Amino acid sequence: xxxxxxxxxxxxxxxxxINTGSNTxxxxxxxxxxxxxxxxxxxxxxxxxxxxxxxxxSRKNHDIVTNYTRKIERETLAYLNSEEWLTDSYAAFSLNxxxxxxxxxxxxxxxPIGYRNQKPEYILILASEPLSPTLQQDVKQSAIIxxxxxxLYTECERQQAEIQLLEHVVQRAGHQLRNPLATIGLYAExxxxxLPSGSWQEQAAVIRETVQxxxxxxxxxxxxxxxxxxxxTLQDLRTLVAExxxxxxxxxxxxxxxVCYPETTTTLAIDRLQMKQVFDNLLSNAVHFSPxxxxxxxxxxxxxxxxxxxxxxxxxxxxxxxLKKIFTPFYSRRSGGTGLGLTIAKKIVLDHQGxxxxxxxxxxxxxxxxxxxx
Numbered sequence: 001x002x003x004x005x006x007x008x009x010x011x012x013x014x015x016x017x018i019n020t021g022s023n024t025x026x027x028x029x030x031x032x033x034x035x036x037x038x039x040x041x042x043x044x045x046x047x048x049x050x051x052x053x054x055x056x057x058s059r060k061n062h063d064i065v066t067n068y069t070r071k072i073e074r075e076t077l078a079y080l081n082s083e084e085w086l087t088d089s090y091a092a093f094s095l096n097x098x099x100x101x102x103x104x105x106x107x108x109x110x111x112p113i114g115y116r117n118q119k120p121e122y123i124l125i126l127a128s129e130p131l132s133p134t135l136q137q138d139v140k141q142s143a144i145i146x147x148x149x150x151x152l153y154t155e156c157e158r159q160q161a162e163i164q165l166l167e168h169v170v171q172r173a174g175h176q177l178r179n180p181l182a183t184i185g186l187y188a189e190x191x192x193x194x195l196p197s198g199s200w201q202e203q204a205a206v207i208r209e210t211v212q213x214x215x216x217x218x219x220x221x222x223x224x225x226x227x228x229x230x231x232x233t234l235q236d237l238r239t240l241v242a243e244x245x246x247x248x249x250x251x252x253x254x255x256x257x258x259v260c261y262p263e264t265t266t267t268l269a270i271d272r273l274q275m276k277q278v279f280d281n282l283l284s285n286a287v288h289f290s291p292x293x294x295x296x297x298x299x300x301x302x303x304x305x306x307x308x309x310x311x312x313x314x315x316x317x318x319x320x321x322x323l324k325k326i327f328t329p330f331y332s333r334r335s336g337g338t339g340l341g342l343t344i345a346k347k348i349v350l351d352h353q354g355x356x357x358x359x360x361x362x363x364x365x366x367x368x369x370x371x372x373x374x
Contacts, residue, residue, distance in 0.1 A: 027058045030153050031065060037142050038067045041125060044135055049106075049126040051080070054150055055116035057157035062119055072126065076102045086110075086120065093143045095136045107131070111143045113150065121150065174218055181218065185211040230271040230351060237307070238265035240272070241298055244279040248287050257290055259283075261298040266307060268372060274348045278356075281341040282311045282368050288334060289315030289366065305374055306354075312367035317360045326358055 034052045042050040048070040056063045072080075079085065079102040090096045095111045106126045113121040123143055131139070188211055191204040238261065245252070245259050252259060268275070286296045294314040301308045318326065325331040327346045332339035349356040354372040361367055 026153070026157070027056055027063075030054070030056060030058075030150070031063065033149055034065045034146065035067070037146055038065050038123075041123065041139060041142055042067045042069060044138065046107075046128040047125050047131070047135075048128060051124045052113075052122075052146065053124070054113065054121045054146065055119070055154075057154045060117075062117075062121070072103075072106075079103075080124065089120075092147070093140050095131075095140050097130075109136075109139070111139050113143050113147050116150075116154070121146075177218055178215070181211055181215055185215065230274065232269050232271055234267045235270055235272050235275070236265055237268055237300060237309075238262065240268075240276055241279055241283075244276060244283050247280065248283055251287050255287070255290065256293045257287060257296060258294075259296045259298065262300065266300070266302050268307065268374075270352060270372070271348075275352070278345045278348050278370070281345045282370070285334070285341070285368075286311055286313040286315070286366075289313055291315065302374075307372050307374060309370040309372070310367055311370075312361060312365060314365040317364055318358060318366045323358060323360075327356070 034054055038050045038052050041047060049066075049068040049072055051064055051066045053062055053064050055061075079100070085098070085100050088098075090110060090112045092112045092114055095109055098108050098110055100108050103126060106128065107130055109125050109127070109131065111123040111125075113123065115121065123139060123146075125139065185208060188204055188208040192201055192208055195201040195204055241261055245261070283296070283298070290296055290313045296314075297310070297312045299310050322333060326333075327342050328339075329343045330339035332341075346356045349370060349372070352372055354370065356368065356370050358366060358368050
Protein backbone atom coordinates (compact mmCIF):
# COMPACT_ATOMS: atom_id res chain seq x y z
CA UNK A 1 0.00 0.00 0.00
CA UNK A 2 1.52 3.31 -1.03
CA UNK A 3 1.69 6.07 1.55
CA UNK A 4 1.70 9.78 0.98
CA UNK A 5 3.17 12.33 3.32
CA UNK A 6 2.23 15.97 3.65
CA UNK A 7 3.99 18.54 5.80
CA UNK A 8 2.34 21.84 6.65
CA UNK A 9 3.03 24.51 9.24
CA UNK A 10 1.50 27.02 11.63
CA UNK A 11 -1.71 25.32 12.70
CA UNK A 12 -4.34 27.84 13.77
CA UNK A 13 -2.34 30.77 12.39
CA UNK A 14 -2.50 32.73 9.17
CA UNK A 15 1.23 33.54 9.35
CA UNK A 16 4.12 31.29 8.46
CA UNK A 17 7.45 32.09 10.06
CA ILE A 18 10.36 31.72 7.68
CA ASN A 19 13.61 31.20 9.56
CA THR A 20 17.11 30.73 8.22
CA GLY A 21 20.32 29.18 9.50
CA SER A 22 20.38 26.93 12.54
CA ASN A 23 16.73 27.57 13.45
CA THR A 24 15.61 26.19 10.09
CA UNK A 25 17.92 23.21 10.49
CA UNK A 26 16.56 22.37 13.94
CA UNK A 27 12.98 22.80 12.73
CA UNK A 28 13.67 20.39 9.89
CA UNK A 29 15.11 17.86 12.33
CA UNK A 30 12.06 17.86 14.58
CA UNK A 31 9.77 17.81 11.56
CA UNK A 32 11.60 14.79 10.13
CA UNK A 33 11.36 12.96 13.45
CA UNK A 34 7.62 13.59 13.70
CA UNK A 35 7.19 12.55 10.07
CA UNK A 36 8.92 9.22 10.74
CA UNK A 37 6.64 8.62 13.71
CA UNK A 38 3.43 9.28 11.79
CA UNK A 39 4.63 7.13 8.88
CA UNK A 40 5.28 4.31 11.34
CA UNK A 41 1.75 4.66 12.74
CA UNK A 42 -0.06 4.83 9.38
CA UNK A 43 1.87 1.82 8.08
CA UNK A 44 -0.25 -0.35 10.40
CA UNK A 45 -3.62 -1.63 9.25
CA UNK A 46 -6.42 -0.56 9.65
CA UNK A 47 -5.05 3.00 10.07
CA UNK A 48 -5.21 4.90 6.78
CA UNK A 49 -4.70 8.54 7.84
CA UNK A 50 -2.71 10.16 10.62
CA UNK A 51 -1.49 13.52 11.85
CA UNK A 52 0.85 14.84 14.54
CA UNK A 53 0.41 18.37 15.85
CA UNK A 54 3.43 19.62 17.82
CA UNK A 55 5.03 22.82 19.07
CA UNK A 56 8.14 23.99 17.22
CA UNK A 57 10.28 25.84 19.77
CA SER A 58 12.44 27.42 17.02
CA ARG A 59 9.56 28.92 15.07
CA LYS A 60 7.46 29.42 18.22
CA ASN A 61 4.29 28.05 16.65
CA HIS A 62 2.41 24.78 16.29
CA ASP A 63 3.28 22.72 13.20
CA ILE A 64 1.76 19.58 11.77
CA VAL A 65 2.88 16.53 9.82
CA THR A 66 0.39 14.29 8.03
CA ASN A 67 0.64 10.92 6.34
CA TYR A 68 -2.01 8.74 4.70
CA THR A 69 -2.53 5.65 2.60
CA ARG A 70 -6.00 6.78 1.58
CA LYS A 71 -7.18 10.31 0.91
CA ILE A 72 -10.04 11.86 2.84
CA GLU A 73 -12.61 14.29 1.52
CA ARG A 74 -11.76 17.98 1.31
CA GLU A 75 -14.60 18.92 3.66
CA THR A 76 -13.37 16.39 6.22
CA LEU A 77 -9.82 17.72 6.00
CA ALA A 78 -11.03 21.30 6.44
CA TYR A 79 -13.02 20.25 9.50
CA LEU A 80 -10.01 18.49 11.06
CA ASN A 81 -7.79 21.50 10.31
CA SER A 82 -10.23 23.85 12.04
CA GLU A 83 -9.92 21.96 15.36
CA GLU A 84 -13.53 22.98 16.13
CA TRP A 85 -14.04 19.40 17.30
CA LEU A 86 -11.27 19.71 19.91
CA THR A 87 -13.46 20.73 22.85
CA ASP A 88 -12.52 18.15 25.51
CA SER A 89 -9.27 17.89 27.50
CA TYR A 90 -7.88 14.38 27.43
CA ALA A 91 -5.14 12.96 29.63
CA ALA A 92 -1.69 12.86 28.06
CA PHE A 93 -0.74 9.53 26.43
CA SER A 94 -4.33 8.21 26.64
CA LEU A 95 -5.92 6.98 23.43
CA ASN A 96 -9.46 8.27 23.12
CA UNK A 97 -12.01 7.30 20.52
CA UNK A 98 -14.01 10.33 19.45
CA UNK A 99 -17.13 10.77 17.35
CA UNK A 100 -16.87 13.41 14.65
CA UNK A 101 -19.79 14.41 12.45
CA UNK A 102 -17.64 14.68 9.33
CA UNK A 103 -15.98 11.27 9.69
CA UNK A 104 -18.90 9.03 10.60
CA UNK A 105 -17.77 6.18 8.34
CA UNK A 106 -14.34 6.00 10.02
CA UNK A 107 -13.05 5.35 13.50
CA UNK A 108 -11.29 8.42 14.87
CA UNK A 109 -8.79 8.43 17.75
CA UNK A 110 -6.85 11.16 19.50
CA UNK A 111 -3.81 10.65 21.74
CA PRO A 112 -2.56 13.85 23.46
CA ILE A 113 1.22 14.33 23.62
CA GLY A 114 1.20 17.37 25.89
CA TYR A 115 0.28 21.03 26.12
CA ARG A 116 2.68 23.87 25.21
CA ASN A 117 1.90 27.56 24.84
CA GLN A 118 -1.66 26.80 26.02
CA LYS A 119 -2.27 24.64 22.94
CA PRO A 120 -2.47 20.86 22.74
CA GLU A 121 -0.01 18.59 20.96
CA TYR A 122 -1.54 15.35 19.80
CA ILE A 123 -1.69 12.38 17.46
CA LEU A 124 -4.90 12.13 15.44
CA ILE A 125 -5.65 9.01 13.44
CA LEU A 126 -8.46 7.63 11.25
CA ALA A 127 -8.98 3.89 10.86
CA SER A 128 -11.34 1.74 8.82
CA GLU A 129 -12.14 -0.42 11.87
CA PRO A 130 -11.54 -0.31 15.65
CA LEU A 131 -7.92 -0.56 16.75
CA SER A 132 -6.69 -3.68 18.48
CA PRO A 133 -5.27 -3.38 22.02
CA THR A 134 -1.76 -3.95 20.65
CA LEU A 135 -2.11 -1.19 18.10
CA GLN A 136 -3.60 1.15 20.69
CA GLN A 137 -0.55 0.52 22.88
CA ASP A 138 1.76 1.29 19.93
CA VAL A 139 0.08 4.65 19.37
CA LYS A 140 0.37 5.55 23.06
CA GLN A 141 4.04 4.52 23.04
CA SER A 142 4.63 6.79 20.04
CA ALA A 143 3.07 9.67 21.99
CA ILE A 144 5.44 9.05 24.93
CA ILE A 145 8.47 8.98 22.61
CA UNK A 146 7.35 12.17 20.90
CA UNK A 147 6.83 13.90 24.25
CA UNK A 148 10.36 13.03 25.41
CA UNK A 149 11.85 14.14 22.12
CA UNK A 150 9.93 17.42 22.15
CA UNK A 151 10.98 18.05 25.77
CA LEU A 152 14.63 17.59 24.82
CA TYR A 153 14.16 19.76 21.76
CA THR A 154 12.54 22.56 23.78
CA GLU A 155 15.24 22.38 26.45
CA CYS A 156 17.92 22.54 23.75
CA GLU A 157 16.30 25.65 22.30
CA ARG A 158 16.15 27.25 25.76
CA GLN A 159 19.83 26.52 26.40
CA GLN A 160 20.77 27.82 22.96
CA ALA A 161 18.95 31.08 23.67
CA GLU A 162 20.79 31.42 26.99
CA ILE A 163 24.14 30.73 25.32
CA GLN A 164 23.47 33.40 22.70
CA LEU A 165 22.55 35.88 25.42
CA LEU A 166 25.72 35.08 27.40
CA GLU A 167 27.84 35.39 24.25
CA HIS A 168 26.34 38.82 23.64
CA VAL A 169 26.95 39.92 27.25
CA VAL A 170 30.55 38.70 27.24
CA GLN A 171 31.29 40.39 23.92
CA ARG A 172 29.79 43.68 25.06
CA ALA A 173 31.52 43.62 28.47
CA GLY A 174 34.83 42.74 26.84
CA HIS A 175 34.73 45.65 24.42
CA GLN A 176 33.68 48.09 27.16
CA LEU A 177 36.59 46.99 29.41
CA ARG A 178 39.25 46.90 26.71
CA ASN A 179 39.47 50.66 26.11
CA PRO A 180 39.98 51.62 29.81
CA LEU A 181 42.56 48.83 30.15
CA ALA A 182 44.46 50.12 27.14
CA THR A 183 44.50 53.62 28.67
CA ILE A 184 45.77 52.34 32.03
CA GLY A 185 48.41 50.27 30.26
CA LEU A 186 49.59 53.27 28.24
CA TYR A 187 49.96 55.49 31.32
CA ALA A 188 51.68 52.68 33.25
CA GLU A 189 54.19 52.30 30.41
CA UNK A 190 54.82 56.08 30.36
CA UNK A 191 55.33 56.10 34.14
CA UNK A 192 57.73 53.17 33.90
CA UNK A 193 59.79 54.86 31.21
CA UNK A 194 59.72 58.29 32.90
CA LEU A 195 60.65 57.23 36.42
CA PRO A 196 64.21 56.65 37.59
CA SER A 197 65.25 53.18 38.65
CA GLY A 198 63.95 52.30 42.08
CA SER A 199 60.81 51.33 43.97
CA TRP A 200 58.56 53.75 42.09
CA GLN A 201 59.60 52.33 38.73
CA GLU A 202 59.12 48.80 40.08
CA GLN A 203 55.57 49.69 41.14
CA ALA A 204 54.87 51.10 37.68
CA ALA A 205 56.19 47.84 36.22
CA VAL A 206 53.78 45.85 38.42
CA ILE A 207 50.87 47.97 37.17
CA ARG A 208 51.98 47.48 33.56
CA GLU A 209 52.32 43.69 33.93
CA THR A 210 49.00 43.42 35.77
CA VAL A 211 47.26 45.30 32.96
CA GLN A 212 48.89 42.97 30.41
CA UNK A 213 47.65 39.93 32.36
CA UNK A 214 44.15 41.42 32.58
CA UNK A 215 44.18 42.07 28.83
CA UNK A 216 45.23 38.46 28.17
CA UNK A 217 42.49 37.14 30.44
CA UNK A 218 39.96 39.43 28.78
CA UNK A 219 40.99 38.21 25.33
CA UNK A 220 40.45 34.60 26.44
CA UNK A 221 37.11 35.47 28.00
CA UNK A 222 35.95 37.19 24.80
CA UNK A 223 37.07 34.16 22.80
CA UNK A 224 34.94 31.95 25.08
CA UNK A 225 31.94 34.09 24.18
CA UNK A 226 32.43 33.94 20.44
CA UNK A 227 30.18 31.87 18.23
CA UNK A 228 31.46 29.20 15.88
CA UNK A 229 33.78 30.70 13.25
CA UNK A 230 35.77 27.89 11.72
CA UNK A 231 38.13 28.15 8.75
CA UNK A 232 38.38 24.46 7.93
CA THR A 233 41.25 23.11 5.84
CA LEU A 234 43.01 19.74 5.61
CA GLN A 235 45.89 19.61 8.11
CA ASP A 236 48.58 17.06 8.95
CA LEU A 237 48.03 15.89 12.55
CA ARG A 238 51.66 14.97 13.29
CA THR A 239 52.94 18.33 12.02
CA LEU A 240 50.46 20.18 14.20
CA VAL A 241 51.46 18.23 17.33
CA ALA A 242 55.17 18.69 16.54
CA GLU A 243 54.70 22.47 16.28
CA UNK A 244 53.04 22.59 19.69
CA UNK A 245 55.85 20.53 21.21
CA UNK A 246 58.46 22.78 19.56
CA UNK A 247 56.89 25.82 21.19
CA UNK A 248 57.25 24.17 24.62
CA UNK A 249 60.85 23.02 24.08
CA UNK A 250 62.46 25.47 26.57
CA UNK A 251 60.36 24.10 29.46
CA UNK A 252 60.66 20.51 28.19
CA UNK A 253 64.46 20.78 28.20
CA UNK A 254 64.50 22.54 31.57
CA UNK A 255 62.56 19.65 33.16
CA UNK A 256 64.41 17.02 31.09
CA UNK A 257 61.12 15.62 29.80
CA UNK A 258 60.61 13.09 27.03
CA VAL A 259 57.64 13.67 24.70
CA CYS A 260 56.73 10.66 22.56
CA TYR A 261 54.40 10.75 19.56
CA PRO A 262 53.86 8.44 16.54
CA GLU A 263 55.81 8.44 13.31
CA THR A 264 52.60 7.79 11.39
CA THR A 265 50.20 10.61 10.67
CA THR A 266 46.79 11.39 9.22
CA THR A 267 44.94 14.41 7.88
CA LEU A 268 42.17 16.28 9.66
CA ALA A 269 39.59 18.74 8.34
CA ILE A 270 40.01 21.40 11.03
CA ASP A 271 40.56 25.07 11.74
CA ARG A 272 44.34 24.97 12.05
CA LEU A 273 44.88 27.93 14.40
CA GLN A 274 42.06 26.94 16.73
CA MET A 275 43.03 23.27 16.92
CA LYS A 276 46.68 24.20 17.52
CA GLN A 277 45.43 26.18 20.50
CA VAL A 278 43.87 22.95 21.81
CA PHE A 279 47.14 21.01 21.48
CA ASP A 280 49.12 23.94 22.94
CA ASN A 281 46.88 23.91 26.01
CA LEU A 282 46.78 20.14 26.54
CA LEU A 283 50.52 19.69 26.05
CA SER A 284 51.33 22.76 28.17
CA ASN A 285 49.33 21.27 31.04
CA ALA A 286 51.06 17.91 30.59
CA VAL A 287 54.47 19.60 30.68
CA HIS A 288 53.55 21.73 33.70
CA PHE A 289 52.35 18.80 35.84
CA SER A 290 55.01 16.30 34.75
CA PRO A 291 57.77 15.51 37.24
CA UNK A 292 61.45 16.01 36.42
CA UNK A 293 62.61 13.51 33.75
CA UNK A 294 59.00 12.42 33.20
CA UNK A 295 57.50 11.02 30.01
CA UNK A 296 54.57 12.49 28.07
CA UNK A 297 52.87 10.16 25.61
CA UNK A 298 50.85 11.49 22.71
CA UNK A 299 49.19 8.90 20.46
CA UNK A 300 46.28 8.56 18.07
CA UNK A 301 44.10 5.89 16.55
CA UNK A 302 42.28 6.26 13.24
CA UNK A 303 38.83 4.70 12.99
CA UNK A 304 36.31 4.72 10.16
CA UNK A 305 34.39 7.77 11.36
CA UNK A 306 36.66 9.39 13.93
CA UNK A 307 40.20 9.95 15.16
CA UNK A 308 40.95 9.37 18.85
CA UNK A 309 43.93 11.34 20.22
CA UNK A 310 45.41 10.67 23.68
CA UNK A 311 47.81 12.85 25.68
CA UNK A 312 49.07 11.31 28.96
CA UNK A 313 51.54 12.47 31.60
CA UNK A 314 53.15 11.05 34.75
CA UNK A 315 52.06 13.88 37.03
CA UNK A 316 49.94 13.77 40.21
CA UNK A 317 46.74 13.04 38.28
CA UNK A 318 43.32 14.58 38.78
CA UNK A 319 41.29 14.76 41.98
CA UNK A 320 37.59 13.91 42.06
CA UNK A 321 36.88 17.65 42.16
CA UNK A 322 39.19 18.22 39.18
CA LEU A 323 37.38 15.63 37.09
CA LYS A 324 34.07 17.36 37.78
CA LYS A 325 35.21 20.95 37.23
CA ILE A 326 38.25 20.83 34.98
CA PHE A 327 36.42 22.25 31.95
CA THR A 328 34.45 24.78 34.02
CA PRO A 329 35.34 28.45 33.33
CA PHE A 330 37.78 30.00 35.85
CA TYR A 331 38.61 26.66 37.51
CA SER A 332 42.38 26.25 37.48
CA ARG A 333 44.91 23.92 39.09
CA ARG A 334 47.87 26.01 37.92
CA SER A 335 49.15 28.89 40.01
CA GLY A 336 48.35 32.10 38.18
CA GLY A 337 46.19 30.27 35.64
CA THR A 338 43.12 31.95 34.23
CA GLY A 339 40.97 28.83 34.37
CA LEU A 340 39.90 29.42 30.76
CA GLY A 341 42.42 27.34 28.80
CA LEU A 342 40.62 24.01 29.01
CA THR A 343 37.23 25.72 28.69
CA ILE A 344 38.35 27.28 25.41
CA ALA A 345 39.89 23.97 24.28
CA LYS A 346 36.63 22.14 24.89
CA LYS A 347 34.64 24.84 23.09
CA ILE A 348 36.92 24.54 20.04
CA VAL A 349 36.57 20.75 20.02
CA LEU A 350 32.77 20.99 20.34
CA ASP A 351 32.73 23.50 17.48
CA HIS A 352 34.50 20.80 15.43
CA GLN A 353 31.72 18.31 16.39
CA GLY A 354 34.20 16.42 18.57
CA UNK A 355 34.60 15.44 22.23
CA UNK A 356 37.21 16.19 24.91
CA UNK A 357 37.39 14.45 28.28
CA UNK A 358 39.88 13.61 31.04
CA UNK A 359 40.71 10.49 33.07
CA UNK A 360 43.30 9.28 35.55
CA UNK A 361 45.82 6.62 34.62
CA UNK A 362 45.81 3.49 36.84
CA UNK A 363 49.57 3.87 37.48
CA UNK A 364 49.27 7.59 38.18
CA UNK A 365 49.13 10.66 36.00
CA UNK A 366 46.38 12.22 33.90
CA UNK A 367 45.28 11.56 30.35
CA UNK A 368 43.14 13.64 28.04
CA UNK A 369 41.20 12.13 25.16
CA UNK A 370 40.29 14.13 22.08
CA UNK A 371 37.86 12.65 19.57
CA UNK A 372 37.37 14.33 16.19
CA UNK A 373 35.21 13.25 13.23
CA UNK A 374 36.98 12.30 10.01
